[in-house]
Amino acid sequence: MSDREGSLLDRIAGGDPQALAELSTAYRARIQRFARAYAGIGPELADDIAQQVLLEVTRTAERFEGRSRLTTWLFGVAKNLCRTQQRLREDAMDPDARVWRSLPDPGRGPHELFEQGESRRAVRAALEALPAPHRAV
Secondary structure, three states, X not given: OOHHHHHHHHHHHOOOHHHHHHHHHHHHHHHHHHXXXXXXXXXXXXXXXXXXXXXXXXXXXXXXXXXXXXXXXXXXXXXXXXXXXXXXXXXXXXXXXXXXXXXXXXXXXXXXXXXXXXXHHHHHHHHHHOOHHHHOX
């Protein structure tokens, strides 16, 4: 994180409305473009996402540890908000979507596990059939 970004976040954490306006001017359009591209949403919803990102920054600026760039954090927040928005849209289109998401993944069945074991054995046998100098990768 640059000194300028750190100073900006410090000012936002301190409640400086001018600092939030600077952040909005610098990043709002980029966040909107990201949201539109990532989630395939329209400009109105992308603007809502950008607004929510700025609100989240206002609430959590003092907790930002600076281990990443400010843009990485902003786009991470935007990505999470887009995913939430996508789940809400799916739930609206399919009332059972929430139920399906809550079910555990059944994993691989016995047939898939058997085939996987057979494939491993075939690869191992083919490797053992090679001369020793050709076995090393």
